[in-house]
Amino acid sequence: MPLKILVTAKRVEDPESKIKVKPDGTGIVTDGVNYKMNPFDEIAVEEGLRLKEKHGGEVIVASIGTDRSMTEIRAALAMGADRGILVKHDGPLDPVVVSAILDKVLEKEKPDVVLLGKQSIDDDQNQVGQYLAERRGLGQATFASKVESLESEAEQKKQPGIVLSADGKSVRVVREVDGGLVTVDVNLPAVVTCDLRLNKPRFASLPGIMKAKKKPVEEIAAATLGADLAPKVVVKKLSEPPKRQGGFKVADVAELYAKLKGEAKVF
Amino acid sequence: MGNVLIVAEQSGGHLKKASLHAIAAGQAIAARTGGKVHVAVLGKGIGAVATELASFGVTVHAADAAGLEHYLAETFTPVVVELAKGLGATFVGAAATAFGKDLVPRVAARLGAATATEVLGFGGSGAAVTFLRPMWAGNVLAEVDLATPVKAFTIRPTEFPVAPKGAGGEVKAAAVADPGPLPTRFVEFKEVKSARPELTEARIVVSGGRGTKGDFKELEGLADDLGAAVGATRAAVDAGWVQNDLQVGQTGKVVAPELYVAAGISGAIQHLAGMKGSKVIVAINKDPEAPIFQLADYGLVADLFKAVPELREKIRAGKGS
Numbered sequence: 001m002p003l004k005i006l007v008t009a010k011r012v013e014d015p016e017s018k019i020k021v022k023p024d025g026t027g028i029v030t031d032g033v034n035y036k037m038n039p040f041d042e043i044a045v046e047e048g049l050r051l052k053e054k055h056g057g058e059v060i061v062a063s064i065g066t067d068r069s070m071t072e073i074r075a076a077l078a079m080g081a082d083r084g085i086l087v088k089h090d091g092p093l094d095p096v097v098v099s100a101i102l103d104k105v106l107e108k109e110k111p112d113v114v115l116l117g118k119q120s121i122d123d124d125q126n127q128v129g130q131y132l133a134e135r136r137g138l139g140q141a142t143f144a145s146k147v148e149s150l151e152s153e154a155e156q157k158k159q160p161g162i163v164l165s166a167d168g169k170s171v172r173v174v175r176e177v178d179g180g181l182v183t184v185d186v187n188l189p190a191v192v193t194c195d196l197r198l199n200k201p202r203f204a205s206l207p208g209i210m211k212a213k214k215k216p217v218e219e220i221a222a223a224t225l226g227a228d229l230a231p232k233v234v235v236k237k238l239s240e241p242p243k244r245q246g247g248f249k250v251a252d253v254a255e256l257y258a259k260l261k262g263e264a265k266v267f
Numbered sequence: 268m269g270n271v272l273i274v275a276e277q278s279g280g281h282l283k284k285a286s287l288h289a290i291a292a293g294q295a296i297a298a299r300t301g302g303k304v305h306v307a308v309l310g311k312g313i314g315a316v317a318t319e320l321a322s323f324g325v326t327v328h329a330a331d332a333a334g335l336e337h338y339l340a341e342t343f344t345p346v347v348v349e350l351a352k353g354l355g356a357t358f359v360g361a362a363a364t365a366f367g368k369d370l371v372p373r374v375a376a377r378l379g380a381a382t383a384t385e386v387l388g389f390g391g392s393g394a395a396v397t398f399l400r401p402m403w404a405g406n407v408l409a410e411v412d413l414a415t416p417v418k419a420f421t422i423r424p425t426e427f428p429v430a431p432k433g434a435g436g437e438v439k440a441a442a443v444a445d446p447g448p449l450p451t452r453f454v455e456f457k458e459v460k461s462a463r464p465e466l467t468e469a470r471i472v473v474s475g476g477r478g479t480k481g482d483f484k485e486l487e488g489l490a491d492d493l494g495a496a497v498g499a500t501r502a503a504v505d506a507g508w509v510q511n512d513l514q515v516g517q518t519g520k521v522v523a524p525e526l527y528v529a530a531g532i533s534g535a536i537q538h539l540a541g542m543k544g545s546k547v548i549v550a551i552n553k554d555p556e557a558p559i560f561q562l563a564d565y566g567l568v569a570d571l572f573k574a575v576p577e578l579r580e581k582i583r584a585g586k587g588s
Contacts, residue, residue, distance in 0.1 A: 013403065015404070015536075015537065019403040019404075019406040019407060021407055028403070028407065040518075094381065095372070095381075095382065096381050096415075099376070118518075119518070121403070121404065121517070122402065122403060123402050124384065124385065124401060124402055124403070124404070124517065125382070125384045126368050126372075126384050127372040127375075127382055127384060130340065130369065130372035130373045130376065131372050131373070131375070131376040133340075133373065134344070134372075134373045134376035134377055135376060137450075138450055139341060139449070139450030139451035140340055140341070140369075140373065140451070141451070142340075142368070142369045143365060143369070145511065147457075149505075149506075149507030150505050150506075150507065151506060151507050152507075172454065175365075176365070176511050176512070177365035177366070177369075177512075178283075178364050178365045178366070178512060179278070179458055179459060179465075179512060180456060180457050180458040180459045180512070181456070181457045181459075181511075182453070182455070182456050182457075183453075183454040183455045183456075183457075184339070184451055184452060184453055184454055185451070185452045185454055186450060186451045186452075187450040187451070190450075195518075196501065196504075196505070196514075196518060197504070197505070197511055230414075231414065232381035232413065232414050232415050233381045233382075233383065233411050233412075233413060233414075234411060234412040234413075234414050235409050235410070235411050236390075236397060236410045236411065236412055237409070237410045238402070238407050238408070238409050238410075239407070239408050239409075239410075240406070240407065240408065241401070241405065241406075241407075241408045244543055244548075244562050246548065246560070246561055246562040246563045246564055246566075247560060247561050247562075247563070247566070248563070248564060248565060248566065249560065249565075249566040249567070249568065250565050250566065250567050252567070252569075253567065253569070253574050253577040253578050253581065254581070256549065256565055256567050256574075256578065257578060257581040257582070257585070259565050260526070260547070260549070260565070261585065264526070264546075264547045264564070264565075266471065266525055266526040266547055267493065267582065267585070
């Protein structure tokens with residue numbers, strides 16, 4: 001059964017970038033910071049592509065932001081997604097606003113499976129999938145993982161970790177939780193948020209990058225969607241957390257043991 | 268006014284200790300709003316857990332039903348939402364565990380509430396409570412205001428004390444309505460059993476990274492000598508050297524034990540985000556330039572395969588004396 005799959009691609013600061021807070025606490029210093037697709041969204045895109053490769057169908061990539069987010073949409077198209085949707089919005093994006101916008105996108109596109117990163121590495125909230133599932137009255141499977149390791153044969157063969165049922169009406173998802181792995185079946189349409197061990201995202205090939213330039217991307221102004229765009233998580237102030245004083249070196253194991261016993265008194 | 272509803276977590280009739288930190292956070296809010304702390308606990312056969320929770324001086328609402336035996340956001344949400352409405356709760360929270368992070372946003376969405384994840388503390392004044400939380404892998408501390416009548420949150424257990432025992436607690440039965448046809452079904456839970464203490468609750472954590480080259484034997488031995496939990500970096504987990512839920516970091520567990528031993532760990536910011544709140548940090552690494560040394564209280568430039576066995580010997584000798 002071909003699947004219509006919608007994946008998200010948020011533009012975030014590169015995790016390798018040094019993040020510094022502006023002296024007035026209103027934001028972070030963006031000079032010299034690189035941007036890329038949220039790493040968890042890359043996993044969502046990869047999983048969407050694997051599901052399509054196995055079952056046929058279509059992968060639609062959605063992003064919300066300014067024109068700059070087109071870079072992340074093109075990156076997903078270069079990996080192999082079929083078309084893009086850029087919801088243009090210049091205001092602050094919190095999980096309530098993002099899920100309200102995605103709710104409208106889903107209403108229009110009616111995908112069978114929605115794949116999102118479990119969290120974005122800028123605000124680290126881990127909420128959008130859950131809010132979106134509740135707004136649409138759909139089942140949710142957060143923190144999707146798989147039993148096989150990322151070094152396994154299944155991973156080498158780029159098999160999806162999310163398994164479509166024989167009747168095509170639900171997906172089986174292995175969730176990474178405290179103390180083990182939980183398996184759930186979720187009816188389609190389903191909302192799945194992706195964790196680190198679901199897959200290793202592919203790199204875009206050169207032909208992929210060339211093709212991506214010609215793939216269609218629909219641009220929608222957020223204000224035309226009828227979603228409430230007023231921020232609900234309002235950042236009042238940013239600051240840098242207190243720095244830890246460290247850097248003391250010991251010469252050998254004997255000194256380490258003596259310090260831990262005598263100074264730190266941990267045993 | 269300003270009542271607080273904390274959702275406690277239990278598994279197979281055992282209370283998760285993280286819930287006690289969440290209750291303490293709820294009490295901190297209630298002290299400012301003049302409200303009362305209520306605790307919801309859901310599951311099957313949870314009478315003993317409910318009684319245990321009541322010993323912390325709170326009103327416990329126990330939803331005990333066969334349909335709640337295995338947690339699903341879809342079955343827990345309506346119960347918690349009805350409780351929150353009935354109690355006039357304006358704050359709804361839980362610990363930032365996999366359970367709390369999955370459930371609370373869904374509950375919040377149904378209550379029209381915004382959510383703050385991994386809350387470290389509270390700001391603002393009086394009943395106007397703001398939330399302090401980490402962003403960008405803990406490189407930034409944000410004070411956020413939730414602009415909704417009901418405010419939802421998950422707290423980082425290491426940042427709050429355990430709630431004190433108290434009098435006046437009671438257990439009430441919570442209503443469990445038939446949720447109707449469910450979009451999600453529980454299939455199975457594969458538990459990873461370990462004789463070692465749970466990572467987030469251990470007094471000592473011994474962690475390994477790429478430098479172990481996949482050999483965790485000595486680190487596990489050290490952990491057992493010390494009664495410690497074993498942790499790992501994302502690289503070690505991704506390689507399949509240890510199970511997934513031992514990952515410490517931005518996207519794994521956040522720990523703050525009395526002693527954190529980082530062996531063969533270079534110290535990527537994503538890992539540091541999960542352990543820099545530890546009281547004492549020991550780093551053992553061959554590379555003197557490894558960033559972990561800047562954070563460590565005691566850094567030892569050495570091969571962990573030589574240093575760890577030597578340390579174990581000294582600990583064992585020390586115990587004998």
